[in-house]
Amino acid sequence: FQFFWLSLNVWLFGKTFLLYNQGLQYYYLHQMLGLGLCVSRASASVLNLNCCLVLLPMCRVLLAFLRGSQKVASKKTRRLLDKSKTFHVTCGVTICIFSVLHVAAHLVNALNFSENYNEEFVTLNAANYRGEDPRKLLFATVPGLTGVIMVLVLFLMCTASTYAIRVSNYDIFWYTHNLFFVFYMLLMLHVSGGVLKYQTNLEQHPPGCFNPNKTLRQNLTVPKAFEELFPDYTTEPFPGDLPVPEPFVQNGFMRACSEEPKFQSHFPETWFWISGPLCLYCVERLYRYIRSNKPVTITSVISHPSNVLEVRMMRDDFEARPGQYVILHCPRVSALESHPFTLTMCPTDTKATFGVHLKVVGDWTERFRDLLLLHSNQDTEILPIFQQRRYPKLYVDGPFGSPFEESLNYEVSLCVAGGIGVTPFASVLNTLLDDWKCYKLRRLYFIWVCRDIESFRWFADLLCMLHNKLWQENRPDYINIQLYLSQTDGIQKIIGEKYQALNSRLLIGRPRWKLLFDDIAKCNRRKTIGVFCCGPNKISKILHKLSNSSNSYGTRFEYNKESFS
Secondary structure, eight states: OHHHHHHHHHHHHHHHHHHHHHOGGGHHHHHHHTHHHHHHHHHHHHHHHHHHHTTGGGOHHHHHHHHHSTTOOOHHHHHHHTTHHHHHHHHHHHHHHHHHHHHHHHHHHHHHHHHTOOGGGGGGOSSSSTTOOHHHHHHSSHHHHHHHHHHHHHHHHHHHTSHHHHHHOHHHHHHHHTTHHHHHHHHHHHTTSOOSEEESOTTTSOTTOBOTTSHHHHTOOOOHHHHHHOTTEEOOOOOSSOOOOGGGEETTEEEBOSSOOOEEEOOOHHHHHHHHHHHHHHHHHHHHHHHTOSOOEEEEEEEETTTEEEEEEEOTTOOOOTTOEEEEEOTTTOSSOOEEEEEEEOOOSSOOOEEEEEEOOSHHHHHHHHHHOSSTTOSEEOOOGGGGGGSOOOEEEEEEOOGGGGGGSSSEEEEEEEGGGGHHHHHHHHHHHHOSTTSSOOEEEEEEEESSGGGGGGSHHHHHHHHHHHHHTTOTTSEEEEEEEOSOSSOOOOOSGGGHHHHTTEEESOOOHHHHHHHHHHHSTTOEEEEEEESOHHHHHHHHHHHHSOOTTOOEEEEEEEOOO
16 A cells, blocks of 8 residues: 555656646746756655645544445455545655755755846846845745744654654654644645746747847848738847747747736635645644543542553443543643553443553553552552542543444454453453344454563453353354463463353464464355454564465455554
8 A cells, every 4th residue: 555655646746747747838947947946846746636635534533434434335345544644644645755855946046046037037136136045945934944943843754754753652643643733734834835837928929939029129120022921020039048948949930029927926725735734733732622521420440450540431322332442631641642552341221331442551551550549559449439639530432433343244253352451352342241142243352461470450350251151142153262362381270269260261372373373264164254453563563464465265354453563
């Protein structure tokens, strides 16, 4: 996909480059600026396209609506919506690459405006006189100054978006990425300067024509017969060093112009490109603010092993589907900062409670935990409703769609979780615990890899209840549970008599993915299996490669991924 998008942008760059290189309306400007004109305008067209589309993947309500509505009935089309984050990153990288070209071209243009100042075309010049300091064009004009500031903003956004900074200090990424609004406001001012102009009177003044009103024309004697045969042509050579455009040279003669060239700035096309997506994004953010303006009621807070906190909440008219996520905002933790968390429990017809599990890593989750737990050394705390004043106000934005909504729409699904990446599948398991017969899913392979034995206790009770229910309903083959302990000093097990069913499925080491896929393909011949992964990139790449590889059983694997890194 990334290669296709880059090829599309290169094609657009080339088409625009040829337009400005060969377009007669840009003839005089091209003679003044050279290739700097073509490169700056071609890169600007690519930037317009990507600045327009980079906001659409961030319209989460729109994506959730399309995913959950009947408007997108095709499973393949819905899977494309799962690439929204990849598309957003690809557009961002494209903006960075072509911004470098755009800036370099305009630096050359500023120098050429100063050195190639032409007194005959005063309105075409951006400089005020020949030899003017090019730095004045960069720092003393609206297009130049806004361009410099946009470069600085874009540099901050790009550097703060790198994986190292996002992992080490997410706050830096969060605050710098919200500078996008400043970037778009500056972009609207940047294109309103009208520095580059085109000629409007090509019929009256074709590029390369000779003006008979000039002094050179006054002393010229033209034979009467020549004037009768060729009234619009003259034998005088074209003045100056500019080459004569071939379309306006006929039989060795040059066309005479009837008036001086007139130049006009382009209407800022960037407004057409970005106004629609920007308005759509602003309307959605307003809708999300209104929808999430009422705080939720926290019913319980549970501290699990390995620094995992479970928060259960209630809110009127809150509806969600298994696999979706919400964005939590706690003003007492941070006035502006908020974070996404996958729902591990969805509201149903019988209960209105929904919940999330969050791993305490980083400043935000640490402060949030300290506010929720009355005593940080207390393992579990479940308070009755009348003591809700102890909890801070918490606002929930969402829910929003994710690839895991499709896990119930396959006849066979393979769900692979790494550590805390199990959270998207917890809501699916809770939903199956309530009622599994109403869904298309008929067999679920659940693989969970953890580094320490205590992590399995996060959802051990849930797994045991689902396992016992399926056994009671004579469907033990409905779910295949495999737990892998990747790091251990010896034989370990989940402590507790009720966890015997899980201990029999606990394996030491890492999964042998190729054998696992072959076994699943053999047991599900000529079927389409949905593969869902939420975990480290290393596991994700292996599963993606195996899903795309062929097998001798006619089984097809469709890969889906959620990244929490």
